[in-house]
Amino acid sequence: MIAALRSELRKTMTTRMWWVLLLTMVVYMAFLAGVMAFSFAFEAPGAGAAGPGGEEGMALAPLDLALTVYTLAPTLGYVFPVIMGALSVSGEFRHMTVTPTLLAEPRRTVVLGAKLLAGLPIGLLYGVVGTLTTIGTGAAVLAALGEDPMLTDPEVLRTAALAVLAMTVWAVVGVGFGAALKNQVVAVVVVLAFTQLVEPVLRVALGLVESLQEVPKWLPGAAGEAIAGASFYSASGINELLPRWQGLVVLIGYALVLAAVGRLTTLRRDIT
Numbered sequence: 001m002i003a004a005l006r007s008e009l010r011k012t013m014t015t016r017m018w019w020v021l022l023l024t025m026v027v028y029m030a031f032l033a034g035v036m037a038f039s040f041a042f043e044a045p046g047a048g049a050a051g052p053g054g055e056e057g058m059a060l061a062p063l064d065l066a067l068t069v070y071t072l073a074p075t076l077g078y079v080f081p082v083i084m085g086a087l088s089v090s091g092e093f094r095h096m097t098v099t100p101t102l103l104a105e106p107r108r109t110v111v112l113g114a115k116l117l118a119g120l121p122i123g124l125l126y127g128v129v130g131t132l133t134t135i136g137t138g139a140a141v142l143a144a145l146g147e148d149p150m151l152t153d154p155e156v157l158r159t160a161a162l163a164v165l166a167m168t169v170w171a172v173v174g175v176g177f178g179a180a181l182k183n184q185v186v187a188v189v190v191v192l193a194f195t196q197l198v199e200p201v202l203r204v205a206l207g208l209v210e211s212l213q214e215v216p217k218w219l220p221g222a223a224g225e226a227i228a229g230a231s232f233y234s235a236s237g238i239n240e241l242l243p244r245w246q247g248l249v250v251l252i253g254y255a256l257v258l259a260a261v262g263r264l265t266t267l268r269r270d271i272t
Contacts, residue, residue: 004105004114011097012088012122022126025080026133029073033134036232037069037141060235066150067159067230069138073130074166074224075231079195081126081167083188085119085174089262090184098271108267115175116259123171127164135160159229162244166227169248173220173255179262195221207238217242223250 012018040060060068092098105111139149150156174191181187203216216222216239225231226247233239242250 001110001114004110005117007101007104008088008114008118009121012084012118017087017091018084018122021080021084022129025077025126025130028080029077029130029133030137032072032076033069033136033138034141036072037138038145040065040068041142041145041147062148063150063153063155064230064235065147066138066142066153066156068232068235069142070131070135070156070160071163071225071228071230072138072232073127073134074163074170074228075221075233076196077130077134078167078170078221078224079191080130081119081123081171082174082177082191082195084122084126085171085176086178086181086187086191087184088115088119088122088175089178089266090182090187091178093182093266094184102271109263112179112259112263112267115179116172116255119171119175120168123168124164126171127167130167131160131163163228165248166224166251169227169251169255170224173251173258176255176258176262179266180258182262182266203233203239213239218250220251220254223247223254227251 092101101111102108105114135151139151142149177191178187181190199219199221203219203222206212206216217226222231222233222239222241224247225233226242227244229241229244231241234241241247
């Protein structure tokens with residue numbers, strides 16, 4: 001397992017994809033944090049903001065405002081560690097490097113396990129960089145607008161650490177997804193479509209139906225947000241979140257189920 005894990009980390013870190021995605025995430029998160037902080041700050045208590053008809057917008061207390069902005073990484077930016085994790089498996093099938101991988105380590109469960117474990121440090125890197133970018137940009141904009149960035153608040157610090165944890169787990173979910181759906185192009189398209197369109201629409205739509213309002217909190221994106229403990233969706237009242245520990249269990253469950261599906265399908269077939 002150690003040799004397989006070392007091999008997986010080397011294969012990831014010797015390609016350009018990991019840092020290209022990382023830089024893209026930095027730009028994306030900086031943009032989102034800046035825009036969201038600017039938008040929410042004008043709706044904060046005392047900001048004097050009002051809607052088109054004179055009514056007030058979604059007013060947030062200083063701590064809630066900071067948490068909503070600072071958790072944008074696990075709310076919207078988690079797509080990057082997911083894609084990185086998915087590529088670690090689907091990329092091998094696309095470029096047929098899976099053949100020498102399995103020749104070096106014929107035990108396919110060991111190979112999959114090594115890929116799952118290798119996803120942890122990759123996810124941790126993306127989590128740290130994404131969270132720091134979000135908090136740095138968001139805090140700068142909030143301070144420039146006269147809002148307290150709350151950077152020394154214990155809840156902010158705890159939420160930041162848990163946001164990193166959520167992003168780390170997301171990379172493992174990506175590995176499981178890549179194992180279940182080995183086609184690289186299809187995997188990336190599905191990840192982008194589900195995370196950026198399908199689940200957000202589902203969460204809003206289901207939240208409007210009283211009998212289905214409990215369903216969105218069990219979706220993978222909501223589970224990731226629950227780990228951090230805050231999100232744009234919960235702050236705006238669209239959906240409630242699970243307790244943090246339940247969110248962690250649910251998201252890990254998604255990763256393990258996807259990995260099991262991949263082991264029983266993709267990694268069970270003959271590979272030439």
